[in-house]
Amino acid sequence: MASRLSRIWPTLSRVRLSAALGSRCVSQTPKSSASNAAVASDLQPVSPAAQDSHGHAEVSPFEKNPDFHGFHHHDSFVDEWNMRLAFFFGISVAIVIGGTFIHYLPDHGMRHWARREAERLIKQRESQGLPLMTENYYDPSTIVLPSSGEE
Amino acid sequence: MLKVLIPTIMLFPTIWLTSPKWLWTTTTAHSLLIASISLTWLKWTSETGWTSSNMYLATDPLSTPLLVLTCWLLPLMILASQNHINPEPISRQRLYITLLASLQTFLIMAFGATEIIMFYIMFEATLIPTLIIITRWGNQTERLNAGTYFLFYTLAGSLPLLVALLLLQQSTGTLSMLVLQYSQPLQLNSWGHMFWWAGCLIAFLVKMPLYGVHLWLPKAHVEAPVAGSMVLAAVLLKLGGYGMMRMMVMLDPLSKELAYPFIILALWGIIMTGSICLRQTDLKSLIAYSSVSHMGLVAGGILIQTPWGFSGAIILMIAHGLVSSALFCLANTAYERTHSRTMILARGLQVIFPLTAVWWFIANLANLALPPLPNLMGELMIITTLFNWSPWTILLTGLGTLITAGYSLYMFLMSQRGPTPNHIMGLQPFHTREHLLMTLHLIPVILLVTKPELMWGWCY
Numbered sequence: 001m002a003s004r005l006s007r008i009w010p011t012l013s014r015v016r017l018s019a020a021l022g023s024r025c026v027s028q029t030p031k032s033s034a035s036n037a038a039v040a041s042d043l044q045p046v047s048p049a050a051q052d053s054h055g056h057a058e059v060s061p062f063e064k065n066p067d068f069h070g071f072h073h074h075d076s077f078v079d080e081w082n083m084r085l086a087f088f089f090g091i092s093v094a095i096v097i098g099g100t101f102i103h104y105l106p107d108h109g110m111r112h113w114a115r116r117e118a119e120r121l122i123k124q125r126e127s128q129g130l131p132l133m134t135e136n137y138y139d140p141s142t143i144v145l146p147s148s149g150e151e
Numbered sequence: 152m153l154k155v156l157i158p159t160i161m162l163f164p165t166i167w168l169t170s171p172k173w174l175w176t177t178t179t180a181h182s183l184l185i186a187s188i189s190l191t192w193l194k195w196t197s198e199t200g201w202t203s204s205n206m207y208l209a210t211d212p213l214s215t216p217l218l219v220l221t222c223w224l225l226p227l228m229i230l231a232s233q234n235h236i237n238p239e240p241i242s243r244q245r246l247y248i249t250l251l252a253s254l255q256t257f258l259i260m261a262f263g264a265t266e267i268i269m270f271y272i273m274f275e276a277t278l279i280p281t282l283i284i285i286t287r288w289g290n291q292t293e294r295l296n297a298g299t300y301f302l303f304y305t306l307a308g309s310l311p312l313l314v315a316l317l318l319l320q321q322s323t324g325t326l327s328m329l330v331l332q333y334s335q336p337l338q339l340n341s342w343g344h345m346f347w348w349a350g351c352l353i354a355f356l357v358k359m360p361l362y363g364v365h366l367w368l369p370k371a372h373v374e375a376p377v378a379g380s381m382v383l384a385a386v387l388l389k390l391g392g393y394g395m396m397r398m399m400v401m402l403d404p405l406s407k408e409l410a411y412p413f414i415i416l417a418l419w420g421i422i423m424t425g426s427i428c429l430r431q432t433d434l435k436s437l438i439a440y441s442s443v444s445h446m447g448l449v450a451g452g453i454l455i456q457t458p459w460g461f462s463g464a465i466i467l468m469i470a471h472g473l474v475s476s477a478l479f480c481l482a483n484t485a486y487e488r489t490h491s492r493t494m495i496l497a498r499g500l501q502v503i504f505p506l507t508a509v510w511w512f513i514a515n516l517a518n519l520a521l522p523p524l525p526n527l528m529g530e531l532m533i534i535t536t537l538f539n540w541s542p543w544t545i546l547l548t549g550l551g552t553l554i555t556a557g558y559s560l561y562m563f564l565m566s567q568r569g570p571t572p573n574h575i576m577g578l579q580p581f582h583t584r585e586h587l588l589m590t591l592h593l594i595p596v597i598l599l600v601t602k603p604e605l606m607w608g609w610c611y
Contacts, residue, residue: 060579070582071233075172082176083583086230089183090591094223098190099598102605108195111604 152204152263155192155222158185159259162252171241175233178248182226182255189222193605200609201265201329208263209329212609213461216469217393221258221386223595224476225251228378230588231480235376235487236288247288250280251378258386262393267316267326270397271309274354274390278305281371281379281387289374297370304367308357315350319401332400339405348405351398352413358391359446361413362420372439373492377483380435384442384479385472392446392468395453396461403456410454417454418537418547420447425554429561433492434485437562438478441518444555445471448548452533455540458610463532465608470525470596474517477592478562481511484585485566488578494562499571507581508567510589517596519559520552525599525606 061068071082107113125132162181169177192215196202203209210218228251236247254277261273278301286298320326323334339348357364368388372380399406424443431437445467452464484507485497501508520527530552537544599606 062580068582070584071175072172073237078172078176082179083587085176085180086183086226086584086587089180089187090226090587094183094187094190095591095594095598098187101190102193102602105194108604109198 152208152210155185155189155218156208156256156259156263158188159222159252159256162255163249166245166248166252171244174241174244174248175229175237178252179226179229179233182222182229182252186219186222186226189219192218200332203265203329206327206329207265207269208260209265210263212607213396213465214262214393216465216606216608217386217389218259218262220389220469220472221255221262223591224382224385224472225255227476227480227588227591228381230584230591231381231483232376232378233584234582247284247378250284251382254280254382258390261390265328267319267328267331267397270394271312271316274358274394275306275309277387277390278302281375281383284379285371285375288376288379290376291374293370294374297367297374300367301371304357304360304364305354308364309354311350312354315347318347319351328397334401336403337401339402345405345409348402348409351402352395355391355394355398356413356450358394359388359450360391360443361450362416362423362443362447365420365424365443368443369436369439372442372479373433373435377479377486380439380479380483381476384438384475388442388446389468389472392449392453392464395450396464399453399456406454406456410456414451414454414537414540417447417450418544418551420444421451421551422547422554425551425558428558429554431558432494434482434494434497434562434566435479435492437494437558438475438482441478441555441558442471442475444551445475448530448533448551451537451544451548452529455533455536457536457539459532459536461610462607463529463536465529466525466603466606467529467533469606470517470529470599473592473596474514474526477510477514477589478518480585480588480592481507481514484581489575494565497575498565499567499569499575501567502571503575503578504581506586507589510586510593511563511567513593514589515559515563517593518562519556523600524596525603526596528603 061073065076065079067076067080069079069083071086072079122132158181162178162185165177165181166174192202192210195210195212195215201209201211202215229248232247232251236244239247257273257276257280261270261277264270264273282298282302285301286294289297316326322337323331325331325334337344339345357367360368368383372383375383421444424440424447428437428440428444431440449464449467449471452460452467454460482492485500486492489497491497500511517524517526520530522528534545534548534552537548
């Protein structure tokens with residue numbers, strides 16, 4: 001079913017869309033600097049080799065090398081090894097090993113410890129019926145205040 | 152610090168001495184190794200303050216996420232540029248990668264600097280490779296205008312900064328961040344001091360960019376080649392945010408009143424640039440204005456000077472850096488195939504490039520700040536702290552969030568959904584390289600969901 005659809009879809013789309021798009025494929029916006037800038041202009045004469053790689057106008061690199069990975073156009077050996085090294089150093093080393101290193105970093109500032117300690121103390125005090133926190137941080141009997149008569 | 156800086160400097164011999172066949176392979180592998188080593192910076196050995204390696208270069212929880220982002224971005228830039236730079240003569244290819252590596256070196260020294268003058272020099276030094284990349288390798292004639300805007304906006308902002316720094320050196324005797332964080336608050340009570348305050352911050356506000364002085368950004372981002380756009384959006388804008396956060400410690404108490412107009416400008420900028428995004432026809436221009444919008448939120452968060460504001464700013468800077476760079480890479484894949492940035496030209500792509508549609512989807516969801524991604528967490532922290540400062544800001548930030556969701560969705564629907572036009576049918580399939588590039592952008596964003604304390608800075 002899908003293969004049948006894929007065979008007739010190009011004709012279908014061409015019939016349906018080309019009628020609508022036929023006259024509209026040419027840009028009809030007034031020439032302004034913004035729209036001019038949005039389209040690449042030929043600044044220098046491009047060599048045929050550059051044209052090939054840039055525009056892929058004539059030959060797609062996938063024709064010559066079906067396993068083209070996007071790294072090197074003409075040499076499939078370099079292309080393949082570039083892909084392998086990029087994946088190895090990018091994912092296996094940087095993300096996996098680096099990620100493991102980051103995961104096992106020590107608890108900076110004891111923040112995770114502080115959260116666990118707080119939860120432990122809350123559970124402990126609730127089970128003992130004590131208030132979660134006493135109002136006075138210091139014992140008031142140890143505080144010596146000057147009497148109001150002195151200076 | 153040196154274990155990353157020396158390999159980065161050794162990239163230059165690597166670039167110039169490798170055989171042409173293996174140039175891109177070796178530079179990619181070398182820069183990925185540097186990125187892996189840079190992850191060791193995330194182990195902060197002191198409980199507070201700086202993890203010093205020496206008197207001149209040090210890292211602390213504010214600079215570390217930005218440093219890791221910088222080091223991570225170089226291999227991504229090399230991967231992204233490989234296709235369009237490959238046809239050029241070999242010495243020009245080497246020169247291109249040299250410019251990227253020199254940017255990396257300057258940025259590492261900028262984020263790691265402990266002397267504010269060194270930070271200033273590196274801040275200015277990053278302009279030169281970026282200018283060369285934009286004006287030499289940009290694709291349209293407008294690139295010259297873009298380079299001019301980029302250079303002179305930043306220079307005009309940073310000349311007052313130089314004067315302000317020299318005045319600061321005169322009055323405090325030092326410009327070392329290690330010392331200034333403990334100095335007495337400055338007596339700031341005259342008109343001259345207000346100008347000094349403005350001089351300290353204008354350069355960074357232009358770089359961020361703040362809404363009124365943002366005109367350089369759409370031009371520079373659009374005209375730059377993909378690596379230039381990536382580094383501009385991901386890291387160079389954050390230089391502004393980082394500079395502001397460093398300078399803020401010294402600028403109290405003037406900042407309480409003087410920050411007012413800039414906060415309002417930043418918030419208004421979110422709405423205005425977001426609205427401009429909804430009307431864009433040029434894909435890269437849309438992403439560029441989206442950057443201005445997000446950075447407006449960051450600027451607001453920093454100028455508020457609360458712990459949540461700072462933390463939110465850092466988180467949003469890192470998350471935006473990765474996601475914005477991802478969007479520019481996706482826009483470049485469309486550009487390399489259609490040679491146009493017009494959005495309606497490359498539409499209905501989902502049918503032909505289904506896996507790439509997944510990357511477009513995730514990148515756009517991240518851009519519109521979908522929970523639990525760090526984009527949302529940063530935005531929420533900034534919005535909350537702004538609300539605490541003044542409840543009226545919720546109108547601007549809420550509307551800004553809505554418009555952000557609007558244009559992100561617009562970008563996705565415009566490029567992926569809808570009927571696929573005929574001229575799109577023959578486009579070249581996606582390369583493994585491009586899929587890897589997107590993976591390396593988006594996996595860190597997703598992984599950061601699991602350990603956000605890497606990005607909370609020193610204010611948590």
